[in-house]
Amino acid sequence: MLLEIKELTVEFSSMHDKIKALKNVSISIDQGEIVGIVGESGSGKSVTALTILGLLEKNASIPSGSVTYKGRNILSLDKKALQALRGKEIGMVFQEPMTALHPTMRIGDQLAEVIHRHRKISYREAYQQAIISLAEVQINDPELVARKFPFELSGGMRQRVVIALAMSAPPDLLIADEPTTALDVTIQHEILKLMQDLAAKRGTSVMLITHDLGVVAQVCKRVVVMYAGEVVETGTTEEVLRQPKHPYTKALIGALPDLAQPDQPLSAIPGESPDLRNRPRGCVFASRCADSLPICLEEPPVLEQAFIGATTHQVACWRREAE
Numbered sequence: 001m002l003l004e005i006k007e008l009t010v011e012f013s014s015m016h017d018k019i020k021a022l023k024n025v026s027i028s029i030d031q032g033e034i035v036g037i038v039g040e041s042g043s044g045k046s047v048t049a050l051t052i053l054g055l056l057e058k059n060a061s062i063p064s065g066s067v068t069y070k071g072r073n074i075l076s077l078d079k080k081a082l083q084a085l086r087g088k089e090i091g092m093v094f095q096e097p098m099t100a101l102h103p104t105m106r107i108g109d110q111l112a113e114v115i116h117r118h119r120k121i122s123y124r125e126a127y128q129q130a131i132i133s134l135a136e137v138q139i140n141d142p143e144l145v146a147r148k149f150p151f152e153l154s155g156g157m158r159q160r161v162v163i164a165l166a167m168s169a170p171p172d173l174l175i176a177d178e179p180t181t182a183l184d185v186t187i188q189h190e191i192l193k194l195m196q197d198l199a200a201k202r203g204t205s206v207m208l209i210t211h212d213l214g215v216v217a218q219v220c221k222r223v224v225v226m227y228a229g230e231v232v233e234t235g236t237t238e239e240v241l242r243q244p245k246h247p248y249t250k251a252l253i254g255a256l257p258d259l260a261q262p263d264q265p266l267s268a269i270p271g272e273s274p275d276l277r278n279r280p281r282g283c284v285f286a287s288r289c290a291d292s293l294p295i296c297l298e299e300p301p302v303l304e305q306a307f308i309g310a311t312t313h314q315v316a317c318w319r320r321e322a323e
C-alpha cells in the first residue's frame with residue numbers, strides 16, 4: 001500500500017470551541033490507483049489532503065490516527081522532511097492554478113527550475129525537459145508557451161502547466177483537490193483524461209478530491225464517500241455508483257440527473273450538515289436521512305462490509321443490519 005490513513009481524527013480549536021473536522025477516517029491508496037474522495041462542501045476532503053501534505057493550519061491538532069506513506073508515518077516527520085516529500089514524492093494540484101504559479105516568471109523557467117532542482121541536471125537540460133513536459137500535457141507549440149507568463153494563458157492551459165509542474169519529479173502520489181472545478185465542461189474532460197493518462201504512464205497514484213460524481217465516474221477506480229468528516233461508504237466506483245448502500249450516497253446520486261454530465265452541484269439534499277462543534281451522538285447523517293431507525297440517533301454505525309461476502313464495498317449504516 002502506498003498510502004494508508006488509519007482512524008484519523010483532526011480537530012481545529014478556536015478561542016471558544018473545538019471543531020472535529022475528521023473523525024476516524026481510514027483511506028488507503030495502492031500503487032498506480034486513482035481514488036476519488038467525494039462529498040459536499042465541509043465534508044473534510046481538503047482537511048484530509050492537507051493532513052497528508054503536512055499543511056494543516058496552526059490551530060489544528062491530531063489527537064489520534066496515523067498516515068503511513070511508503071511505510072513511514074508522515075505525521076511524525078519534521079518540517080524539513082515534509083517539505084522534501086512535497087513536490088518531489090507527493091505532487092499537488094489545486095483548484096486555482098494561479099496559486100501554484102509564480103505570476104512574474106515565464107512558464108519555461110518555472111518548470112525548468114523545478115526540474116533542475118528535483119532531477120539534479122543542468123539548467124539547460126532542465127529547460128529542454130520543460131519543453132518536453134509541456135508537450136506531454138498536450139500544449140501545442142510548447143517553445144512559444146514556455147516564453148509566456150501565466151497571465152497570458154487560459155485557465156485550462158494554466159492547469160495543464162500546473163499538472164506538468166506537479167508531475168515533473170515525477171511523484172509517486174498526486175493529490176488533486178478539485179483540479180477541474182474552475183474549468184468549463186469540455187476542458188474538464190480533457191484535463192481529467194490527461195491526468196489519467198499521465199498517471200498510468202508514470203505509475204503515479206492519484207487522490208482525486210471532488211464534489212462531482214461525474215468526475216469520479218470518469219476516472220476513479222475506487223471511491224470514498226465522506227460526510228461531515230467521516231467516511232460513510234467506500235468501494236470500487238462501479239459498486240458505489242451502481243449499488244450505493246448509504247442513504248447519503250443514494251441521495252448524492254439521486255441529486256445528479258445525469259452521471260455522464262459533470263459539474264452538477266451536490267445541493268439537492270434537504271437539510272444541513274451537523275454542527276462539527278457538537279457532533280451528534282449517533283449517525284452523522286441521521287438528521288437528514290429519510291430512512292433512519294431509532295438506533296441511528298443513539299449510536300454511530302461502524303464502517304463494515306456492505307453485505308455478506310463483500311470484499312471491497314463498505315458502508316457505515318444501521319440499515320445495513322436491518323436489511
Ligand SMILES: Nc1ncnc2c1ncn2[C@@H]1O[C@H](COP(=O)(O)OP(=O)(O)OP(=O)(O)O)[C@@H](O)[C@H]1O
Pocket residue numbers: 012013019021039040041042043044045046047048057059211276
Ligand atoms: N483552520 C481551520 N479552522 C477551523 N475550522 C476549519 C479549518 N480548516 C477547515 N475547517 C473546517 O473543517 C471542516 C472540513 O473542511 P474541508 O475544507 O476539509 O471541507 P471540504 O470537504 O474540502 O469542503 P470544500 O469542498 O468546500 O473545500 C469544515 O467545517 C471547515 O470549516
